[in-house]
Amino acid sequence: MNFLNGGSTDLDILGCFPNMERTVSFGLTLKLLGCLSYMSLTSHVNSVTNTISNKLNKS
Secondary structure (H helix, E strand, O other): OOOOOOOOOOOOOOOHHHHHHHHHHHHHHHHHHHHHHHHHHHHHHHHHHHHHHHHHHHO
16 A cells, blocks of 8 residues: 555545546536636527617617
């Protein structure tokens, strides 16, 4: 059991930390992307809704 090299066993505690850090940063990146796409989608929907309501008001 070699603990310092990232090890080859499931019980290797030290080897888990880099994976956990990667998972956490990956999750945060996904969350950020989700927020950005949600915001852009919302603004797009709002502009489309405004356009439709403007056309309805003119007719």
